[in-house]
Amino acid sequence: MSEKKKQEHPWRSSHRSAEILAVFTKHNFYSGGFSPEELRTTLEDLGPTYVKIGQIMSSRTDILPEAYCRELEKLRSNVKPLDAAEARAVIEAETGKKIEDIYSEFRDEPLGSASIAQAHYGVLKDGTQVVTKVQRPLIAEMVRQDFVLLKKLAAVVNVATEGDASSSMVDLKSVIEELEKVTEDELDFRVEADNTRTFRDLCIEDEHLVSCPRIIDELTTERILTQTFVDGYPLSKNDRIDADGIDRTEVGKLILDNYLHQVLDVGIFHGDPHQGNIMLSHGIPYWIDFGMIGHISEQNIGVIQEIVLALVEKSGEDLTNTILTMGITSGKINKQKLTEDLDGLIDRHVAVKDLSRLNMGALMTDLTALLATHHITMPGEFTMLVRSFVTIEGVLATFCPDLNVFDAMTRKMTERMRESFDLKQKFTSAMQELVATSRQATKIPSAVVGLLWNLAKGRMKIAFEMTGYEDLLERLAEMEKALILAIFASVLFVGSCTLCTTDIQPQVDGIPIVALIGFVLAAALALHTLLEFWKKK
Numbered sequence: 001m002s003e004k005k006k007q008e009h010p011w012r013s014s015h016r017s018a019e020i021l022a023v024f025t026k027h028n029f030y031s032g033g034f035s036p037e038e039l040r041t042t043l044e045d046l047g048p049t050y051v052k053i054g055q056i057m058s059s060r061t062d063i064l065p066e067a068y069c070r071e072l073e074k075l076r077s078n079v080k081p082l083d084a085a086e087a088r089a090v091i092e093a094e095t096g097k098k099i100e101d102i103y104s105e106f107r108d109e110p111l112g113s114a115s116i117a118q119a120h121y122g123v124l125k126d127g128t129q130v131v132t133k134v135q136r137p138l139i140a141e142m143v144r145q146d147f148v149l150l151k152k153l154a155a156v157v158n159v160a161t162e163g164d165a166s167s168s169m170v171d172l173k174s175v176i177e178e179l180e181k182v183t184e185d186e187l188d189f190r191v192e193a194d195n196t197r198t199f200r201d202l203c204i205e206d207e208h209l210v211s212c213p214r215i216i217d218e219l220t221t222e223r224i225l226t227q228t229f230v231d232g233y234p235l236s237k238n239d240r241i242d243a244d245g246i247d248r249t250e251v252g253k254l255i256l257d258n259y260l261h262q263v264l265d266v267g268i269f270h271g272d273p274h275q276g277n278i279m280l281s282h283g284i285p286y287w288i289d290f291g292m293i294g295h296i297s298e299q300n301i302g303v304i305q306e307i308v309l310a311l312v313e314k315s316g317e318d319l320t321n322t323i324l325t326m327g328i329t330s331g332k333i334n335k336q337k338l339t340e341d342l343d344g345l346i347d348r349h350v351a352v353k354d355l356s357r358l359n360m361g362a363l364m365t366d367l368t369a370l371l372a373t374h375h376i377t378m379p380g381e382f383t384m385l386v387r388s389f390v391t392i393e394g395v396l397a398t399f400c401p402d403l404n405v406f407d408a409m410t411r412k413m414t415e416r417m418r419e420s421f422d423l424k425q426k427f428t429s430a431m432q433e434l435v436a437t438s439r440q441a442t443k444i445p446s447a448v449v450g451l452l453w454n455l456a457k458g459r460m461k462i463a464f465e466m467t468g469y470e471d472l473l474e475r476l477a478e479m480e481k482a483l484i485l486a487i488f489a490s491v492l493f494v495g496s497c498t499l500c501t502t503d504i505q506p507q508v509d510g511i512p513i514v515a516l517i518g519f520v521l522a523a524a525l526a527l528h529t530l531l532e533f534w535k536k537k
Contacts, residue, residue, distance in 0.1 A: 036071035036347065040506065043075065048115040048139060049146040051075050052186075053179050055115065064175070065276035087134045094221045110211035116143070116186060121229060129229035130216055133189065133479075139188045140223075147180045175456050186291045189225035193217075195290035196227065199270070203262045210258040230288060232281030235399055246283060252400030253408075255285050259392055260412045263385065264301055269294045271384060273392045273401075294384040304385075304414050311350055311363075316343035329376055338374050345370055358406040361390035394412040406507060482529050492518045 023045045043050040052365035057064055087110070088099050099106050105123040112119050117135045124130055151173060166436040185191045193215045200212050219226035233240045241248070255278065262269040270277065271292030279286040296304075303326045310319035320339045349363040364386045378386075393405045443457065496518030 036068045052115040081113040133225040135223040195293045235278045236275040246398045252403040336341040360406045361393035485529045492522035
């Protein structure tokens with residue numbers, strides 16, 4: 001490689017680690033950790049890889065304090081655009097065609113430029129308006145190399161939270177490893193293309209209400225992604241929204257209904273639904289940018305329903321039981337203390353407020369933090385859902401303040417439970433359980449006889465070694481005898497009932513004689529037991 005190339009891409013040099021360390025030293029990482037502003041400026045100085053990391057971290061309130069996330073949001077603004085000639089070269093290299101053979105119009109001025117890629121508007125030969133996202137040359141190798149170095153340096157770098165830096169430090173190595181996994185997917189545009197196709201196929205019910213772009217397969221590779229152009233503007237453009245006379249309430253309901261459909265009906269949801277990723281085109285909301293989509297299992301959808309029901313019923317105990325079926329514990333759980341803390345959480349967010357004004361995002365964030373103090377970790381899919389939910393609720397609170405997410409969620413869950421309730425199926429299941437129970441009941445007599453036989457033969461003993469409690473032990477022995485007789489009477493009764501369902505001969509008035517004998521013996525044993533108990537009382 002030429003000297004010029006080495007200068008253009010210093011990450012290839014053996015001095016890259018020294019350069020990174022020099023930047024950290026410049027920002028005094030060793031003097032108690034980074035402040036929020038220092039962290040942002042450090043990432044900017046380190047280059048595109050770190051800017052991308054900062055952008056991802058800006059939405060990760062579960063692993064970084066809120067003050068840091070707010071500061072890192074500033075990294076979402078456009079970065080220096082890639083030279084148009086380089087962008088064209090990437091497209092031609094990936095497709096094997098000249099730009100003129102692909103597009104009837106291709107605009108060199110990018111629609112937007114980010115740390116890993118930038119987007120260009122174009123019109124295909126068949127007249128289809130598209131957006132082609134072009135990955136920066138050599139950025140993938142650069143990112144991977146930087147992550148290798150970052151993980152080595154992470155052992156000596158700490159990020160201090162607000163307050164006493166020594167009392168609360170973020171495990172930066174773990175953060176970097178998780179971000180590496182996310183970024184690796186974003187480096188392969190085929191992953192985003194697959195996400196977009198999946199989302200469109202499963203989550204878009206009516207394109208006239210809510211939609212998303214289509215992928216142009218023949219112009220999508222690991223390094224370029226081409227999709228249909230959305231002629232609109234992001235949800236954050238309040239001036240355009242007001243000028244177009246958009247009905248905020250109606251659009252807000254469409255977005256929320258579709259989001260709840262994603263989560264509760266499909267189990268696939270947009271992983272980063274911030275304002276910039278929701279466009280309005282001719283009054284129709286469009287979801288864009290599917291670098292991250294979340295998945296949630298049908299079982300955990302049911303758990304979410306149980307959590308919401310526990311909140312509605314203001315039951316900390318029900319909430320505790322539900323969470324323990326879903327969470328992963330890393331130590332012994334004090335269930336009573338957990339229930340008390342969850343009752344307190346409900347008091348703060350639910351019990352003292354009108355449910356129609358409940359801030360579900362804040363509640364879920366506090367719930368996640370509370371569970372962490374009890375050493376309970378929720379599944380990754382749930383953590384991602386909480387982040388996504390907090391984001392969409394914040395977007396809708398700004399766009400349409402009168403729209404309540406919790407109300408819509410409870411209505412959706414009620415509708416879902418009603419649709420899934422099949423009376424015929426429930427009745428069939430109940431009858432199957434009854435038959436299974438009857439079959440098991442026929443085995444009880446022989447099991448009890450075996451138990452009594454073992455007791456009689458001394459093969460099964462209940463031994464107590466106690467002194468000074470002779471009277472009590474005698475009474476316990478009498479109670480044991482009475483209990484055995486009562487069990488035997490119950491077995492005879494249940495067995496006789498089961499025999500009544502058979503055609504065993506001979507019968508009297510349709511009842512097998514052997515069953516009648518069983519009923520008589522059961523009644524005699526029960527009467528005898530009651531008389532003995534009454535005498536000893």
